[in-house]
Amino acid sequence: MDVKAKKRSVVPFGPQHPVLPEPIHLDLVLEDEKVVDVIPSIGFIHRGLEELVNRRDFNQYVYIAERTCGICSFGHGLGYVEAVEKLMNVEVPVRAKYLRTIWGEMGRIHSHLLWAGLMADAFGFENLFYQCWRLREKNLDLVEMTTGGRLIYSVNKVGGVLKDITPDMQKVILNNLSEIEVELKDIYKTFTTDYSVLERTRGVGVLTKEQVHDLGACGPYARASGVERDIRQLGYEAYGDLDFEPVVSTDGDNFARCDVRLREVFQSIDLIRQAIAKMPAETDLSVPVKGNPDGEALVRIEQPRGEAVYYVEGNGTKFLNRFRLRTPTFANIPAMCETMKGCNYADIPLLVVTIDPCISCTER
Amino acid sequence: MANVKRSPWLLHYDASSCNGCDIEVLASLTPVYDAERFGVVNTADPMQADILLVTGGVNAQSAEVVKQLYDQMARPKVVVAVGVCACTGGVFKDCYNINGGVDTVIPVDVYVPGCAARPESIIDGIVKAVAIFQERSDKHDKYVKEHGESARDTSDPDAAARDGNPADFFNALGKKPQEHTDHKEEK
Amino acid sequence: MGAKFTPKQTLRVIEKEGLLREVMVMKSRHMRLSQACASYKDGHYELSYSFADDETMDYETLRVNVGLAERVPSIHNFYSCASYYENEMRELFGVKIELIEPDYRNKFYRIKAETPFLPEDAKAEQKKEEAEISLNGADSDLDQEQAARDEKQAEKDAAAKKAADEKKAAAAAEKAAKKGAQ
Numbered sequence: 001m002d003v004k005a006k007k008r009s010v011v012p013f014g015p016q017h018p019v020l021p022e023p024i025h026l027d028l029v030l031e032d033e034k035v036v037d038v039i040p041s042i043g044f045i046h047r048g049l050e051e052l053v054n055r056r057d058f059n060q061y062v063y064i065a066e067r068t069c070g071i072c073s074f075g076h077g078l079g080y081v082e083a084v085e086k087l088m089n090v091e092v093p094v095r096a097k098y099l100r101t102i103w104g105e106m107g108r109i110h111s112h113l114l115w116a117g118l119m120a121d122a123f124g125f126e127n128l129f130y131q132c133w134r135l136r137e138k139n140l141d142l143v144e145m146t147t148g149g150r151l152i153y154s155v156n157k158v159g160g161v162l163k164d165i166t167p168d169m170q171k172v173i174l175n176n177l178s179e180i181e182v183e184l185k186d187i188y189k190t191f192t193t194d195y196s197v198l199e200r201t202r203g204v205g206v207l208t209k210e211q212v213h214d215l216g217a218c219g220p221y222a223r224a225s226g227v228e229r230d231i232r233q234l235g236y237e238a239y240g241d242l243d244f245e246p247v248v249s250t251d252g253d254n255f256a257r258c259d260v261r262l263r264e265v266f267q268s269i270d271l272i273r274q275a276i277a278k279m280p281a282e283t284d285l286s287v288p289v290k291g292n293p294d295g296e297a298l299v300r301i302e303q304p305r306g307e308a309v310y311y312v313e314g315n316g317t318k319f320l321n322r323f324r325l326r327t328p329t330f331a332n333i334p335a336m337c338e339t340m341k342g343c344n345y346a347d348i349p350l351l352v353v354t355i356d357p358c359i360s361c362t363e364r
Numbered sequence: 365m366a367n368v369k370r371s372p373w374l375l376h377y378d379a380s381s382c383n384g385c386d387i388e389v390l391a392s393l394t395p396v397y398d399a400e401r402f403g404v405v406n407t408a409d410p411m412q413a414d415i416l417l418v419t420g421g422v423n424a425q426s427a428e429v430v431k432q433l434y435d436q437m438a439r440p441k442v443v444v445a446v447g448v449c450a451c452t453g454g455v456f457k458d459c460y461n462i463n464g465g466v467d468t469v470i471p472v473d474v475y476v477p478g479c480a481a482r483p484e485s486i487i488d489g490i491v492k493a494v495a496i497f498q499e500r501s502d503k504h505d506k507y508v509k510e511h512g513e514s515a516r517d518t519s520d521p522d523a524a525a526r527d528g529n530p531a532d533f534f535n536a537l538g539k540k541p542q543e544h545t546d547h548k549e550e551k
Numbered sequence: 552m553g554a555k556f557t558p559k560q561t562l563r564v565i566e567k568e569g570l571l572r573e574v575m576v577m578k579s580r581h582m583r584l585s586q587a588c589a590s591y592k593d594g595h596y597e598l599s600y601s602f603a604d605d606e607t608m609d610y611e612t613l614r615v616n617v618g619l620a621e622r623v624p625s626i627h628n629f630y631s632c633a634s635y636y637e638n639e640m641r642e643l644f645g646v647k648i649e650l651i652e653p654d655y656r657n658k659f660y661r662i663k664a665e666t667p668f669l670p671e672d673a674k675a676e677q678k679k680e681e682a683e684i685s686l687n688g689a690d691s692d693l694d695q696e697q698a699a700r701d702e703k704q705a706e707k708d709a710a711a712k713k714a715a716d717e718k719k720a721a722a723a724a725e726k727a728a729k730k731g732a733q
Contacts, residue, residue, distance in 0.1 A: 015429055018408035021386045022378045023426065039653070043660035044426045045380040048461045051668055055458060064455055070384020070480055114387065117394075133394040151384040151480045213605070216584045216632040229605045233556055298560065298601070298612065300585075309586045309601065326586035334632040360383035363660065424663040460667040461660075 007032070011345070015044050019122045019349040022359040026340075026348075033345050038337040046363040053323040058084055058293055058314075061323070062156055068325065069361040070151045071114065072303045074107040076361075077156040079301040079310040080323070082236065084158050086297040087314055090289055094238075095282040096160040101238040101275050102173075103146070103153060105268040109139045109180070111304035112261045112268075115356045116187065119258065122353040123200040128190055135183050142173050160286020170276050177269050188262045192255075201254035205339035205351045208252060217335035219306015219328045221355055224260045225252035231302035242274045254354050261356070292318050303328055305356050327361035371403035372497045374490070375413030375437070379430050379466065380456075381420025384480030385447035389417055392483035392490075399487050402494055410436040415493045417486075418470075421449040421462040427469045434470045440500035442493045444474040447481045454479055558608035562599075567615050570600075571624055574613070577602045578629045582611070587626075587636035589644040591669055594676065595619065596646055600626070617646070619673060620680035625651045635659075643668045645677060649697050656704065 009030050015023030023044040029037035049068060053061055065080035066073045078100055085092060117132035140150050146165050147153040155163050165173070191197055207217070209226045223230070223246060230246035232239045247263045249256035293314030301308050306328030313322040332355045340351050374393075378386045392399045393406050400406075407413050410433045422430060434443070445466045448454040453464030466472050473496055476489035565573055577584075582602035590597045598615045617623055625648050627634040638659040640646045645666035666674065 015426075016377055016408070016410070016433060021376075021390060022383060023429070041655075041658075041661075043662065044423070044429065045378065045420070046423060046425070046461050046660040046662060047380055047421070047456045047459045048662070048664075048667060049456060049459055052456075052459055067382045067384070067455055067479070070382045070387055073382075073384065130395050133391065134396060137391070137396040149480075150482065151387060213581070213583055214631070216630065218585075227605060229608075234558060234608060235556070298610070300603075300610070307585070307603075311586075311588060311599070313590055313592070321592065322590040324586075324588040324590070326588070330635065331585075331632070334635065358383065360378075360381070425661045460664045461662045 008036070013348060013352075017349070019118070019353055020357075021118070022357065024352070024357060024359050026352075028340070028345070028348065030345060035340050035343055035345060035348065038340045040333055040337060042333075042359070042363055044363070045360050049364055050323050050325060053320045055319065057318040058320055059158055059318075061320070062158065063154060065323075065325075066152055066154060066156070068327075068364055069358055071111050071358055072107060072305065072308075072361065073151060074103050074153045074156070075301055075303040075308065076325070077153070078104060078237075079299055079303075079308055079325070080312070081156045081158055082301070083297050083299040083310040083312040084293055084320075086299055087293045087295055087312055088158070088289060088291065090159050090287060092160050093282055093284045093287060094280050095164075096285050097238045098275050098279040099161050099163075099165060099285070100156070101242070102165065102272050102279075103143075103155065104237070105272045105275070106139060106143050106146075107153075108268045108304045109265050110136055110143065111356075112265045113139065115261060115304075115353075116191070116258070119350075119353050122350050123197065125197065128187070128197075131183075131187060135180060135187065138176055138180050142176055145169055145172060157286060159289040160284075162285070164285055165276075174273065174276065177272060181266065181269055184262070184265060188266075191258045191262055197258075198255065200347075200350060201258060204254045204347050205343060205354060206251075206253045207335060207339055211338060212252075212335060215335040215338055217306075217332050219303070219332070220247075220260045220264060221257060221306060221328075221332050221335065223247060224249050224256035226250040231300050231307045234300065236299075236301065238275060238278075241278060242271055244271060254350060257354050292316055293320060305329055305358055305361070306332065325364060327358070327364070329355065329358045329362040332357075333362070370414075370498065370501060371405065372414035372442075372494055373407045373412055374404050374415050374417055375407060375410055375433065376417045376419075377430060377433055379418050379420040379426040379450070380423040380462065381447060381449050382456075382480075385419035385450070385478075385486075388480050388483050389419065389446060389486055392486045397483040397487060399490050402487075402491060404490060404494065411438065413437050414440070414497055415442045415444060415490070417444045417446050417490075418466045418472075419446045419450050420466075421453040421456050421459075421464055422466055422469055423461045423463065427463060430466065430469050440497065440504050442474070442497045442500070443470055443472045444476060444489050444493045445472045446476045446486055446489065448477055448479045451475045451477060556608040558610060560610045560612075562612045562614055564614045564616065567617055567621065567623060570613070570615055571626065571629075574600065574626045574629050577611070577613075580604075584630040584633055585610070587633060587640070589640040589646050589668075591644060591673060594673065596644065598623065598640070598646065618680065619645075619677040620647065620684055622647045622649050624649055627652050642666070645669055645674075650700075654700075 011028045013026040013028055015025045025041045027039040028035050066077040068076045113132050113136040117129045120128035144150050147155045155161050207225045212222045212225045228246050228248050247260050249260050294316040296313040299310045308328055309326040311324040312320055315321040336355045376389050445451050450466045453462055456462045457464050474489045474492045476485050478485050582604055585601045585603040587600045596617050600613045602611050625637055634651050637648045637651045638655045641648050642657050642659045
């Protein structure tokens with residue numbers, strides 16, 4: 001046995017790093033080129049916005065909840081609003097539910113395309129990165145047309161939504177989605193058949209179904225390892241009326257994660273089409289909400305990155321006692337550290353990107 | 365913009381923002397908005413960067429990182445605060461872990477408003493920063509020509525302070541870094 | 552079509568002594584730890600441990616009410632990912648959770664404020680209760696284990712600090728020498 005070769009060294013990774021748009025710090029314990037242990041440390045973006053709920057009234061807080069994260073902003077607003085509505089027994093108009101579903105899926109398309117671009121950047125495929133982001137802009141145009149914002153939608157409120165999607169807009173949406181679908185097929189083909197992409201993704205960072213379960217991972221990350229579970233199947237908002245099956249792969253490696261996320265974009269396009277076809281023509285977009293929240297409620301939402309848990313606790317005043325947000329990336333970090341053990345140092349950036357890290361969500 | 369002769373490189377750091385502005389910074393560099401046509405290139409190496417884009421309201425831990433990145437950048441350098449959080453703290457100003465604005469830690473030259481800042485305004489901010497960078501590098505070149513490579517311009521308090529400790533910068537300008545207001549008062 | 556699942560969402564208040572047992576039952580039922588959080592209410596902590604069943608979509612929450620200075624065992628032996636939630640609870644709320652692995656020792660988020668989610672009066676109350684406990688000397692085996700770990704860590708910290716100080720002093724001396732030479 002070669003004794004000399006086994007020398008341990010600790011290499012810091014982050015917080016400022018070429019593949020990371022957001023800061024996370026990892027201490028990597030290396031044995032030669034092999035990673036043997038990972039110690040994550042977070043807190044570079046911790047703002048403490050959960051505590052702000054004690055000082056902002058529950059209607060104002062919708063806008064702060066949205067700003068938990070700029071990528072999944074609609075989802076966070078939706079989760080908070082749904083939890084408060086559950087607390088106050090408010091039944092939202094059916095059209096508002098469909099509108100929320102459409103915006104939620106638009107958020108998913110934008111988030112997954114963004115991730116696909118960053119992934120391409122991480123394995124050094126600049127062209128693919130730019131193609132994904134160019135395609136994403138088409139989706140952002142739809143968001144801007146319907147809500148007025150590009151990343152922060154600000155259309156949710158307790159009791160309904162603030163804006164409507166008119167028939168004219170629906171035509172534009174359907175038209176743009178068809179364009180996105182055509183171009184996405186090319187991108188999907190590149191991600192799943194290109195030799196240089198497969199070299200970096202096939203068989204790297206494998207997680208088994210058991211590991212995923214034990215480490216509490218969720219979302220597309222877990223579905224890539226064969227966990228057939230999508231929180232949208234709970235049927236919240238209008239998802240109960242729409243026809244879809246969770247997108248699953250069984251390989252559990254980087255390739256499977258690319259595959260699952262890109263197929264989910266096709267699924268989201270399909271869901272938006274279904275929702276537009278089935279949306280009832282009502283005039284009411286919201287119901288008036290009276291009184292203050294009291295008691296506690298827990299709501300689960302499928303974010304682009306996986307299951308997010310919202311827990312609110314009211315005390316009969318206009319200020320909530322506690323708002324708790326468990327974000328998907330927080331749950332995926334233990335699994336990410338597990339995939340890194342035993343892999344090559346050069347694969348670390350890819351393995352960080354492959355969980356679709358949203359550090360702003362994680363640290364709140 | 366007219367007399368720009370150089371192609372400054374950008375460094376982007378997220379100092380506890382909500383991520384929205386970071387994505388928009390990247391979006392303004394990718395095809396549709398394409399800020400690279402002004403000659404700027406996104407880099408991840410502070411040693412090679414000329415313009416620092418900071419997003420977010422800076423918290424206890426990221427303050428050190430921002431300072432370090434700023435110190436590692438070669439002279440002359442320009443700082444752009446992107447988004448309302450980086451300007452003043454924004455919606456998170458009252459959070460217990462937010463300092464409130466990048467100018468509590470390092471001197472800022474250009475403020476870009478917006479929540480999230482739109483790519484158009486980020487590009488506008490970058491263009492302004494490019495002009496400032498040109499002006500500073502002209503001054504720097506002139507000084508080096510007169511005084512030699514290793515000389516440091518001490519006559520200009522602004523440039524001298526930018527070289528060293530950020531606290532000196534505030535002293536030189538007779539300003540104080542913005543104070544973090546106690547969030548408990550409001551309750 | 553309609554919703555494909557009719558999941559149950561339950562909440563059960565249990566005693567602190569029964570926590571590890573209940574968590575073990577959850578583990579044997581193949582539940583996934585979905586989240587754990589703390590909340591401060593009327594002079595005590597409410598700890599919630601939520602478990603999800605991925606087959607039926609059921610969601611069960613275990614609720615433990617503990618006093619401000621009471622010790623709570625860590626559940627990381629059953630669910631390794633729980634340590635992240637527990638570190639968070641301890642840093643933000645000051646819940647006394649014992650034997651977490653890995654133990655971030657209140658440096659999970661590295662915030663400046665101490666237990667920011669706890670109101671000022673509760674902080675004072677917690678200190679008072681802490682003092683009473685240490686007066687009565689109610690040391691269990693767990694406490695001794697934690698104390699031993701704390702001591703070990705303190706030694707390590709002191710050594711690291713000493714090394715850092717020496718390095719700093721050396722650097723300062725070098726700088727001074729350089730300056731003198733100039």
